Every structure is written in structure tokens, then in C-alpha cells.
Amino acid sequence: MALDINRIRQDFPILNRKIRGSNLVYLDNAATSQKPKAVIDCITNYYEQYNANIHRGVHALSQEATDAYELARKKIQKFFNAKHDYEIIFTEGTTESINLVASGFTTLVKPGDEILISQMEHHSNIVPWQLLCERTGAKLVVLPMDKDGQLRIDLLDTLLTSKTKLVALTHISNGIGVINPIEEVIQKAHAVNAAVLIDGAQACGHIQPDVQALDVDFYVTSAHKMCGPTGVGILYGKEDWLNKLPPYQGGGEMIKEVTFEKTTYANLPHKFEAGTPNISGGIAFGVAIDYLNQIGFDAIAKHESNLLQYATSELKKIEGLKIYGDVPNKTALISFNIEGLHPYDVGTILDQMGIAVRTGHHCTQPIMDFFGIPGTVRASFAFYNSIEEVDALVEAVKRAKKMLS
Amino acid sequence: MTIKEIQEEIIEEFEMFGDWTDRYEHIIELGKSLPLIKEEEKSDDLLIKGCQSRVWLKADYINDKIILTADSDAIITKGIIAILVRVFSNHTPEEILNSNMEFIDEIGLKEHLSPTRANGLVSMMKQIKMYAIAYQTQHN
Numbered sequence: 001m002a003l004d005i006n007r008i009r010q011d012f013p014i015l016n017r018k019i020r021g022s023n024l025v026y027l028d029n030a031a032t033s034q035k036p037k038a039v040i041d042c043i044t045n046y047y048e049q050y051n052a053n054i055h056r057g058v059h060a061l062s063q064e065a066t067d068a069y070e071l072a073r074k075k076i077q078k079f080f081n082a083k084h085d086y087e088i089i090f091t092e093g094t095t096e097s098i099n100l101v102a103s104g105f106t107t108l109v110k111p112g113d114e115i116l117i118s119q120m121e122h123h124s125n126i127v128p129w130q131l132l133c134e135r136t137g138a139k140l141v142v143l144p145m146d147k148d149g150q151l152r153i154d155l156l157d158t159l160l161t162s163k164t165k166l167v168a169l170t171h172i173s174n175g176i177g178v179i180n181p182i183e184e185v186i187q188k189a190h191a192v193n194a195a196v197l198i199d200g201a202q203a204c205g206h207i208q209p210d211v212q213a214l215d216v217d218f219y220v221t222s223a224h225k226m227c228g229p230t231g232v233g234i235l236y237g238k239e240d241w242l243n244k245l246p247p248y249q250g251g252g253e254m255i256k257e258v259t260f261e262k263t264t265y266a267n268l269p270h271k272f273e274a275g276t277p278n279i280s281g282g283i284a285f286g287v288a289i290d291y292l293n294q295i296g297f298d299a300i301a302k303h304e305s306n307l308l309q310y311a312t313s314e315l316k317k318i319e320g321l322k323i324y325g326d327v328p329n330k331t332a333l334i335s336f337n338i339e340g341l342h343p344y345d346v347g348t349i350l351d352q353m354g355i356a357v358r359t360g361h362h363c364t365q366p367i368m369d370f371f372g373i374p375g376t377v378r379a380s381f382a383f384y385n386s387i388e389e390v391d392a393l394v395e396a397v398k399r400a401k402k403m404l405s
Numbered sequence: 406m407t408i409k410e411i412q413e414e415i416i417e418e419f420e421m422f423g424d425w426t427d428r429y430e431h432i433i434e435l436g437k438s439l440p441l442i443k444e445e446e447k448s449d450d451l452l453i454k455g456c457q458s459r460v461w462l463k464a465d466y467i468n469d470k471i472i473l474t475a476d477s478d479a480i481i482t483k484g485i486i487a488i489l490v491r492v493f494s495n496h497t498p499e500e501i502l503n504s505n506m507e508f509i510d511e512i513g514l515k516e517h518l519s520p521t522r523a524n525g526l527v528s529m530m531k532q533i534k535m536y537a538i539a540y541q542t543q544h545n
Contacts, residue, residue: 020425342479344458349481351516352425360457374478375457403430404480 003303005386008295011036012384022354025389025396030174030333030380031358032224033205035288039227042287046280053276055253069279072286073269079289080219081210082236086268089242090282093233094201095124097220098168100235100272101197102128104245105166111137114163116194118143118151118180119370120173123363125199129168138165145370149176149325156188164194171203175364176325177333177380179203186216195241201225201233205382206304206331208297217241223281228288232281235272242268249274300383304332307381307390314394318401324371332381335362338397341404343377349400350377355393408500411492412508419512428513432484439487442476453528458482460529464536470495471540473533485517485526493533498541506530 009015012034017024026034046068052061054069070085077085091097109115115129119142133140141159144152160167167189172179182198189196197218200209205226211219218241222233237245247254247265251274256264265271292300311334315321320339337343347359360375361368368375379393406414422428442451442461451461458479465472473494477483492508493501509517509526517526 342458342482344479345481349429352429374459403426404433 003295003299003383005303005384008384009386011038011291013037013040015384019354019356020352023392025353025355025392027379027381027385027389027393028356028358029205029382029385030177030202030225030362030378032230033227033382034384035229036227036291038291039229039284039288042284043229043280046283051280054279055270065279065283068283068286069277072282075286075289076234079208079293080236081212083212084239087236087239087242089235089237089269089272090277091220091233091235091272092231092278093222093224094199094220097218097233097235098125098197098199099128100248101218101220101237101245102132103248105132106135107246108244109136109138109165112163113138113165114141114161115139116141116143116159116164116167116189118169119145119366120149120151120175120178120180120364121168121170121366122174122199122201123365124201125168125170126366139163142366143169145367148327149173149178149367150327151178151180153181153184156185160188160192160194162192164189164192166195166197168197168199170199170201171209172200172206172331173325173364173367174202174333175362175367175376175378176335177202177330178325178327179329179331182216183214186214190215202331202333205292207301211236223285223288226288227291228285229278229281232278232285234285239268242272245272247271247274251275253277295383303383304381307385307387308332308334310387311379311381311390311393314390315397318394318398320401321397324367324373324376332385333378334380335376335378337373337376338401341401343373343375345404346377346397346400349403350393350396353392353396353399355396357393408492408496408504415488415492416508416511422513425513429481432488432514433480434484435487436477436480436482436484439476439483439490440474442474447476453532460486462486462529462532464533464540466540466544469497469544471498471501471533471536473536475529485514486529488512489526489529489533498537498544501537502534502541 014034050061050064052065054066073088074085076088082088115138117129129140143159146152169185171182186196195217198216200219200221204221217238219236224230254266254271254274256266322337324335343359347357350357358378362378442463447461451463453460453462458477460477463474473490475486475490
């Protein structure tokens with residue numbers, strides 16, 4: 001069923017904003033999505049009605065807050081089809097989730113072992129592994145891209161060896177929008193007994209991954225790119241793997257018993273959840289998932305695919321405009337440049353017209369180096385964007401080109 | 406003219422522009438008129454860190470005055486640095502150190518002062534003042 005965009009847009013108060021007198025056209029969804037009223041109200045309601053610390057208090061408020069927080073965990077479990085709710089660890093977001101796993105692997109890799117990442121990773125899925133390699137003497141191996149911005153999957157059989165201990169790969173590139181064939185990577189990595197971590201930060205607002213069907217060992221994402229609040233995300237890990245990893249941070253909540261001689265740790269998921277978490281954030285994450293489910297991922301995919309096709313074909317009509325990662329299997333994200341123009345200049349002019357895009361390297365400097373460019377203009381869409389907003393973008397790009405040439 | 410007088414002159418010029426389009430078209434024109442730094446002179450030590458676009462800034466000390474030359478790979482950034490060069494070049498280190506940047510706000514370019522812009526206007530200004538301090542120390 002087609003989405004009722006006008007009705008959906010009413011759920012997002014911020015979409016009524018004017019920027020310098022123009023309607024806001026928000027096309028920076030790959031950086032963060034906007035929040036529906038239900039999510040905003042959930043946060044207010046938490047602080048107005050049942051703010052309390054969770055898991056410890058015997059009083060009514062603490063009980064209510066704990067129930068709401070754990071209910072959110074169950075919603076997230078169901079969303080990702082995890083086998084157990086305790087395989088969902090609440091974190092600050094994707095970056096912390098990756099750092100948690102990378103830190104845990106310190107005890108699991110030795111000099112000469114290899115960690116395989118790809119050339120299109122976000123810096124958050126590069127640096128934690130570099131740090132792991134520095135700590136352990138393991139080696140970072142990089143799976144390259146081809147000229148269209150697709151991973152050289154043909155090289156996997158050569159790069160995956162018995163030395164590979166972990167493969168960390170993005171589900172969808174935040175720089176160019178390409179969807180990676182993670183099923184094949186997971187299968188091939190498992191054939192050499194390597195664990196696989198998938199960075200789903202860019203994926204989960206657009207598609208719904210099934211972690212059991214994927215057979216993925218770790219899947220990480222952030223709430224704020226899927227209509228939830230900032231500062232909260234998850235690490236999904238298979239029970240066996242989470243048991244193998246040592247605790248990440250010490251503190252309250254993550255212990256079973258503390259003496260000065262020896263501390264024993266709590267069971268999953270609490271072993272990895274030291275300290276008071278982002279309680280309202282976790283609960284609101286659950287509400288964001290309810291909201292997305294209610295709209296439905298089939299409808300979201302269909303609408304976003306229409307936006308992508310239309311925007312791609314209209315933008316391509318502009319002479320000198322080049323799209324990076326212009327391949328069939330991608331999400332509604334267009335990374336482009338206009339010949340002879342700096343992305344920063346184009347972005348500045350678009351901003352004057354109320355159009356929010358991202359310019360720069362998008363925290364993926366290796367991709368920009370690969371294409372030999374300083375950066376791109378990136379327009380990234382969400383299900384609440386309209387065809388009229390695509391028209392506004394295209395008109396604005398034409399105007400920017402005229403002004404800057 | 407003093408720095409303050411040049412700033413006032415620029416404010417007056419910008420008052421003529423009706424909307425952002427005129428303002429930016431002017432900045433783009435200024436960008437095109439900026440004296441360029443030769444390709445072979447664009448060394449990394451002239452590069453200003455913290456800019457989304459690349460900015461090179463050179464300061465020479467001639468007859469007690471600082472002479473600025475600058476370049477960028479982005480045209481709007483170039484236009485903005487052309488304004489900075491017009492305001493601050495050909496002045497003594499003392500005059501530069503005693504000046505401020507409030508006129509940028511008055512000519513409707515306030516957003517370029519925001520740290521999120523990462524266009525380095527703030528970094529450029531800091532670098533101009535660093536040169537001023539360096540030459541002042543050298544020649545006192």
C-alpha cells in the first residue's frame with residue numbers, strides 16, 4: 001500500500017520549520033533522522049510521570065521504569081528477530097557497540113591474526129579495529145571497492161584465511177548508499193571460522209534485518225537514524241559470543257558480587273551495561289520501532305525506492321553531475337558532485353534555500369581518496385520525504401550550478 | 406583607511422543587496438577576483454586546518470605591514486577570504502590584533518562564523534592573528 005505522505009509528515013513537528021523563509025527540505029537523514037511526535041512525547045512522559053533509576057529500586061516508579069525499559073529491549077529483540085532478549089545490549093550507539101566488541105576481542109586475537117574490514121567503512125568501523133591491531137599485533141586487512149563503489153566480493157576467497165578472526169563490514173555505505181551482500185560475506189567468513197560484525201547504522205531506518213536468518217555474530221546500530229533519540233543504540237550478539245567477551249566497562253549494574261579480592265559479573269545483558277543507562281532513550285527507541293512497524297518496512301522500501309529513482313533520473317539530467325555509487329542495489333541516498341564545483345559551495349547555496357544536505361567526506365575519507373575527490377554533496381532520503389522535495393532539491397542544485405559556474 | 410573604516414565600507418556595500426542571492430553572487434564574484442597563490446607555493450604549512458574546503462594563507466611583512474595572500478579550492482570560501490584580505494591586509498600587527506570580526510554578522514554571513522560550518526572562517530582569523538603576533542614579536 002502506498003504511504004500517505006501528507007499524513008505521515010504531520011507526525012513530525014520539525015517538518016513545519018521554515019529556514020530563512022523557505023520550507024525546510026530535510027535531506028540529511030543519513031546523519032540523523034527526524035523524530036515523530038510519539039517518540040518526543042514518550043521522552044517527556046517518562047520524565048513527567050515515571051523517572052526513576054531502573055533494576056534496583058523497590059518502589060513503584062522504579063518498577064514502572066524498569067518494566068518500560070525491559071519492554072523496549074523485547075521490542076528490539078523482536079524487530080531484529082534475536083533468539084533471546086538478553087542478546088540485545090543497550091549502548092550509546094553504533095560507535096560504542098563497535099568499540100565494545102573490538103575491546104572484547106583484545107583477549108581473543110594474537111599477533112599475526114587478521115581483522116578484515118572494507119574500503120567503504122565509516123571511520124567508526126575502522127579506528128576501533130586499528131586500535132585493536134595496535135594492542136594485539138593483529139593485522140588489519142582491507143577488502144577494496146571497484147570503480148562503481150561496490151565491494152570486490154570476488155577477492156573474499158583470497159582475503160579470508162584461517163588467520164581471519166573477525167570481519168567487520170557495513171551493511172549499507174553511509175558515504176554512497178550501496179547495499180553490501182552481507183549474507184555471502186557472513187557465509188564465507190564462517191567457513192574460515194571468523195566472526196562477523198555488521199555495522200547497521202545506515203541500514204535499520206530503511207530495511208529490517210533478521211539476525212537469525214543472516215546468522216550474523218554481531219549486529220550494531222543506533223536509534224537516532226531510525227526515528228529514535230540520540231545517545232542510544234544496541235549491540236546484538238549471539239549468546240555464545242557475548243559470553244566469550246570480557247566485560248567492557250566496570251561499574252554498577254554489571255556485577256553479581258563485589259569484594260576487594262574478586263568481583264563476579266552479572267549475566268547477560270547486564271554484564272555489558274555498567275552504570276545508569278539512557279533510560280528514556282531506551283524506552284523511546286522501543287516507541288520508534290513501534291512507529292516504524294506501524295508504517296511498515298515494505299511500504300517504506302517502496303516509497304524510498306520511488307524517491308531514489310526519481311531523484312536519480314532528474315539529477316542526472318543536470319550536465320556535469322556525477323553520482324558516486326550509482327548501482328542498482330542501494331538505498332535512497334545520492335552522493336554527487338558537479339564538475340568544476342566544490343561540494344562545500346553547492347551545499348552552502350542549497351542551505352540558503354532551506355535544503356539540508358551533507359557536504360564533505362561523511363566520515364569515510366578512504367572512499368573519497370578512492371574517487372580522488374575532497375568530498376561529495378550527499379542527499380539522503382527518509383520515508384517522510386516527498387516527491388515535491390525531490391523537485392525542490394533538483395531546482396536548487398540547478399540554481400547553485402548557475403550561480404557558481 | 407583603518408580596519409574599522411574598511412569594515413564599515415563593506416557593511417555599506419552589502420546593504421545594497423536585496424536578498425541572499427545578490428549577497429552570494431557578490432561573494433562568488435569576489436572569490437573569482439582573489440589574487441591566487443601559485444600552485445607550486447601551496448605547501449602544507451600554508452594550509453589552514455579545520456576547513457571543509459582547503460584554504461592556503463600567506464603573510465609577508467613589508468614596510469611594517471602584514472600583506473596577506475590567500476586561496477581556496479571552494480569559491481564561496483575564496484570570496485569570504487577575499488573580504489578578510491581586504492579588511493586585514495596592509496595593516497600593522499597591532500592594528501590587526503586590536504580588531505574584531507563583528508562586521509561578518511552585519512553583512513549577513515553570520516552562519517559562516519558557526520563552528521559547525523567547518524569552513525574555517527574562525528580558523529582563518531585565528532591564523533591571521535597568529536601571523537600578527539609572530540611578526541610583532543620578531544620586530545619589537
